[in-house]
Amino acid sequence: MTTLTQTEGTPAPTGADPFLSVRDLYVRFSTEDGIVKAVDGLSFDLERGKTLGIVGESGSGKSVTNLSVLGLHNPQSTEIRGEIVLDGQELTGAPEKTLEGLRGNKMAMIFQDPLTALSPYYTVGRQIAEPFIKHTGVSRREGRLRAIEMLTKVGIPQPKLRVDDYPHQFSGGMRQRAMIAMALICNPSLLIADEPTTALDVTVQAQILDLLKDLQQEFGSAIIFITHDLGVIANMADDILVMYGGRAIERGSVKEILTTPQHPYTWGLLSSMPRLSSDIDVPLHPIPGTPPSLLNPPSGCPFHPRCAFTDKVDGNRCSGERPALPAGRSAACHLTAEQKQSIFIESIQPRLG
Incomplete structure (x- = not known):
């Protein structure tokens, strides 16, 4: 199983070293309007032969994260902090000649x-x-x-x-x-697929996904599959990392994320998907509002301006305190486990069928 971790000053888990390890990654872009906080303290691990699906809306930091792994950002306008280790080799701050030897090869x-x-x-x-x-x-x-x-x-x-x-x-x-x-x-030992099925018809889409699976089996590559489509990721990934506002807000296996999601944002992603079993007259449930500005991201939980359940959390924790993402199967949310289970069973599960 792919091991995922989101840490804020937490050491890496013990055991065998992962093939790819990202720790406390911060990516900032300098623009005329200010500093864009594109990735904000992201950590995850990926093992050989496994597929990690990274999902989220446009602007959540998915592609920026993986361009950082390959060292493709302009160093003159980009600040990158944190650790990116590929097969024991540190990539953050590595010379361009070193990165050129890895890109397209490893x-x-x-x-x-x-x-x-x-x-x-x-x-x-x-x-x-x-x-x-x-x-x-x-x-x-x-x-x-x-x-x-x-x-x-x-x-x-x-x-x-x-x-x-x-x-x-x-x-x-x-x-x-x-x-x-x-x-x-x-x-290559690491393959990053950035929405490779976007704008393709479903027949070609299925062929591309099958092709990636076959080639992974043949070459034993680790794959990061970036998409906003949970339907695609269901058939492709071993584990899922849900990103929002440059942060990881939920992680777990494909089965866990798709059957028992724990974060209101993930509930929204699943509720907005059409289902074959649903009546054609049943409306979808889009996520209200718009993604946050990464020039001036909201305080506390980045999803709280769009969340329908902040009234269930005492005080102003949602807007004033950043929720942590503990080790293991978890979601970065101030709702208690009991509240999440109750809301999911009563409000979300009926939508999902």
Whole structure:
């Protein structure tokens, strides 16, 4: 099972070292309007061969976190504090040459939009082969053969012909497969998939998910799967980390999060999803309000301005005190365990069916 931890000055758990360990990560961006607090004290661990799903609305810090792991932020406008350790190697503050040796080789990323991530000036095959040539030193001919092999592996028809096509000659699903081929060409130990099924039809979406599972089994990669779609993550991840306002607010196994969620924000995410078993006339229950400004995030619990249950907490704890996320299966919320169970059974569970 994937081990997840959210700590605030808490030491890492004992036992075998995880393959990827993130501890007390803070990411700040300098802008003309002020400092954007994109990630605010995030910690988690990921083991080899496991998949961690990170879910949350846009702006919750999902992609920023994982771009920090790869060292892709502009150091001139970004402040990063905390520890990011990959297979025993500290990445925070590591020289760019060190990170270049790891990116595309030991760790790789499938970006959200393959149309903008792929260059229109070079063939798909050349772009797929580039990291393999760089990290192994093989010739361009050998790199091209390896690109054809990867295009075959990800299900591109006629790969010997399509390897010389340009991105605009590929459909959306094929471009996404090409991005997966590029990310996996060096058999990375860590694969970060940033909403790889966004804007794809459900048939292609299912094929992409099955492909990632098959390739994970073949290469034994650890996967971080970033999405806002809990339906997708249900079939992909071993564990889920729910993020909101740059913080982790709930964690647990897929089964725990989907069947017994503990945080009001997670309740909202699940309640807003359509279900096959529901009557078509039954309305969805969207989360009221808008995500918080990361220039001026709310005090206390970041979700309290949108939460319908703050009146059940004594005093002004929701707005004045930041709830901790204890070790193990937990949620960062001031509601008691009894209150969570009561609210879930009486109000939330009937919506979920």
